[in-house]
Amino acid sequence: MAALIITFIIFSVFILYHINRMTNLLCIQKEIPEERHEKIFRTVNILIVILLSTSYIEILYV
Template sequence: MIILVTILFSIFYLFQINKMTYALCESREIPEEKQPKIYRTVNILITILIVSFFVEILTAVT
């Protein structure tokens, strides 16, 4: 149950971060050519954060 909640939270969190990244790109008027690199960097960093959190939850549960 805890794992399912963690996965759902992670998906929601990733979408919210992408939404905030989009708002950042719009407000700073970042050129279209640089936006994919920004999204990729943010998504990789957030994914690392989520995976480390997931591993911590798994070690705490077991």
């Protein structure tokens, strides 16, 4: 059980890092103003955390 939790946390950090990296590249490529970056990152991060949380719950209880 503990191995599953540790593996999932490592996986989650890896996913969050790469999603943020891709979001940053998107903001640069599309020349989105700096004022909107914070809102974009917040939205993306919240949605990814929700996705990862529901994935964890599904793995845990199925």
